[in-house]
Each structure stands twice: as structure tokens, then as C-alpha cells.
Amino acid sequence: MARICLPANLSAQEKRVLDRAVERRRELRAGARLIRAGARMDALYVVRSGSAKSCGVLSDGEEYVRAFHLPGEVAGLEGFAEGRHSCEVVALEPLSYCRIPIGRLELLMETLPGLRREMLRLLGRSLEEAQRARAEMSMIDARARLAGFLVDLSRRLERRNLSATHFRLSISRRDIARHLGLTLETVSRSLGALRRASWICVRARHVELLRPEALAALMAR
């Protein structure tokens, strides 16, 4: 478990200790809720297999998607802000995950310097990514944003030793749109454009990246 989610900075000893604090082998069906918005933050969650989305609602009731969580990634970090979760986390497909109770985590942070650093690193990375994404959102056109999204997915899957070029897109067009700040029509059209250019091959929920370099190059305008 520690190997799955927090590999970098933990010593073998630390991993073992953390391992014992983790509740393993939990499951959720597609569409089920992992975290309820407004709930007290009492744990962090690590995806083992499947995927989930974090989403919030804007003041006008419109939903937006903050992040997707792939295997090995952590959900629930935003809860540190106020001690309660500010967004829903929902399984996109059958999900298996681990749960780390926050109390135990705080306890362990007392004694494990590597864990402290790792938690700060995780939060820092999320922050970094959110800020970069925000910048791209306004400076890059729809097609390039979508390309960037696919490349990002691909890289994250690769890190988990899953195929980087050939994957099932368990995220709906609608959720992609709400994540990239587009409409689902625009997502559809942009996918079409990438397909026509033969950068990618899409059939329904199945995607293949034919020219990842070309996709990545789009980001640089």
C-alpha cells in the first residue's frame, strides 16, 4: 500500500509502519460516492484500481470537475483546508481503494519525517497542477487542451505501468468538458479534429494515442 501511493520518500521502516495504519481492500460500484461534500474530513483515500472524480458545485448550482483520481493517486487532500471536504468524490467505474484515517496519519506524522515531507509534497503537487491547469485554460485553445488532457492521462497511467498509448476512457465527454472548462460539444468536436488529423484513434470509450509527441507539441502552441 505504501508502495502504491507514497513510494518516493519513505524508508522501508516507515512504509511498514504506514502500512499498518491503512484500511485495505474496500470496494465501490460505479457511480457510488467515496466522499460527500461537507463531511468532516476523517480519512484520505488511495485508489487501487478503477478511477474517480472530485467535483464541486458553483454558487449557481453548476457542477465542475476538479480532478480525476487514477490508481495510485490520493483523493481528499482538499479537506485539509477546513477540516471538512469541499467536494464530492465519485467512482467512475468499479473502484477499489484504501482508506487512511486522518487521526492515525497525524499521529504517524509526529514520528515519520519522511511521511511529513511526503504529505507536503502531495499537496504541493496538487497545488502546482491546479495552478498550471488554470493558466492553460485561458491561454490554450480547446483542441490543445484536450490533447494535453490525453497526454496527462497517458503519463499518469504509464507511471502505474499501465499502457500509455492504449486505454479505456472511463471518463464521460461531459466530465472531460467540465474538467477542461469546455462544453461537451466542443470536446466531441476537438476529439474529432484530433482523430481526423490521425493523432489519435477513438471508438466510443476506447482511445489510442497514435502520435503522443504531436499531441504534446500542441501544448507549446
Place this chain on the structure above:
Amino acid sequence: MARICLPANLSAQEKRVLDRAVERRRELRAGARLIRAGARMDALYVVRSGSAKSCGVLSDGEEYVRAFHLPGEVAGLEGFAEGRHSCEVVALEPLSYCRIPIGRLELLMETLPGLRREMLRLLGRSLEEAQRARAEMSMIDARARLAGFLVDLSRRLERRNLSATHFRLSISRRDIARHLGLTLETVSRSLGALRRASWICVRARHVELLRPEALAALMAR
């Protein structure tokens, strides 16, 4: 110092200890750089007076503004991601600030549980804010985004007991634009629209919020 930046969760004792770790009374002239992108993260910075911006460059060389730092706020948190800073932090006007060496901070986190929680809270908040901002960026029109920005500034100034309705806008239109994902022309036009509606009064760098409720209401569409 601890009172300025980390007021919430620290005991008097903890504040005293943290206080001793802080290097105080540093100054910078307008336009000078507080943090250089790419530099090893060796400290966090807390603004005492004046203001600063964090900005990065996109792959095509275009600059974007990640955040503004007002008195009492912390700059440099993104450095936790990789142990080095990913963006420049630049003074927008004469700046006075404190510096907290990262080594000492990590040391203190070992013994001060309140400080641990506070650091996580700071990062969580930044994350939260970045994600919300990103959502608004695509779902809300330019005028409302600008209104939201002004209201946000106002609230942050208020927290530091500065006037919430009447302040000097030390941020250029260009930086506002780059922060909100707009062009400076659009910022100018939107300010004009708000002025014509008599929600605000702008003269050069000086702003007065005449109807904050109306501005805030714009956000809810």
C-alpha cells in the same frame, strides 16, 4: 510574526517557538524578485506589508500570474512539490516580509503538532482556491470574474484590518488580466462596465467598492 501569518491553530507556546525561527524585517523595492523560479526551496516568505505576485511561464514563453500575496499571506508554498520553486515571486510595490528557513520549519514540525496542521491547512486552502478559481474561469463571464476578484481582494484586506471598500490597486491591469485569464483590454472594459453601473469607482490605481453586495451577487450569475 506568528500572529501575522499563522494565527489560527497555534498555542501561545508554539507561537513563541516559531517566532524565534523567523528572520524578520527584510525589505524589497518594487519590481524586485523575492523567489527565483527553479531555485531550491530553502524558505517560506510571509508578507508584512506591500504585495507580491507569483508568476510562471507557459511552454510558449507566455507569462501567467498564479497568485497575489497580500500582507499576512505566505508565498513559496508551491516549492513543496519538487523541493524547488516553480515560479517567480516579485514585489508589486515596496515590500517588507519575513523569511522562515525550510530546515527550521521542518525541525519545528517535528515537535509542534499545531504547526503541522497549520501547514497542511495553508496548502489545502491554496489548493482549494486554485481549483475554485479554475472552475470560475470557464463558467463565469469576464465582468463577473473581475467583480469576484475585487471582492476577494477586499475580503483579504479586511482580514488584515485594512479598508475593505477603499484601497490602492497596486496590481496592474496586465497582471489582473494574466491572473484572471483575460486580456488587459477586457479587464479595462469590464472595469468600465462596473464603473458605469456604479458598483465601483476607479481612478487610475485607486478603487472604491460602492456596492460590494452587487459585485458579489454577480458571481452567482
Place this chain on the structure above:
DNA sequence: CGGCGTGTTGATTATGGTCAAGTTCTGTGG
């Protein structure tokens, strides 16, 4: 096979970007 949710495609429109011409502001040196 039929029905519904999901996705695609098309026509039109609106918002904000771009380019360009001015205006105000600020700071500097005579």
C-alpha cells in the same frame, strides 16, 4: 428489437481576443 443515455454533427450567435488609435498618468530633466 426498442428505448434511452451518450456522443456526434451542423447552424447560428455571443463573448472576448486582436489590432489599432488615442488618452491619462508618472516620473524625469530642463
Place this chain on the structure above:
DNA sequence: CCACAGAACTTGACCATAATCAACACGCCG
């Protein structure tokens, strides 16, 4: 103190991208 230069800002005309509205196709479930 005034004149001037450069930067910051404003305003206008035009245009491009993506939103909106709408019809239709596909795939997955019963």
C-alpha cells in the same frame, strides 16, 4: 514649475473561437 517621454490604461472596430440550440446517430441495456 513645466515640458516631455514612456508606460499604463482606455476605447473602438473587427474577427475568431467556442457556446448555444437543435437534430441526429450510435451503443448499450433491458
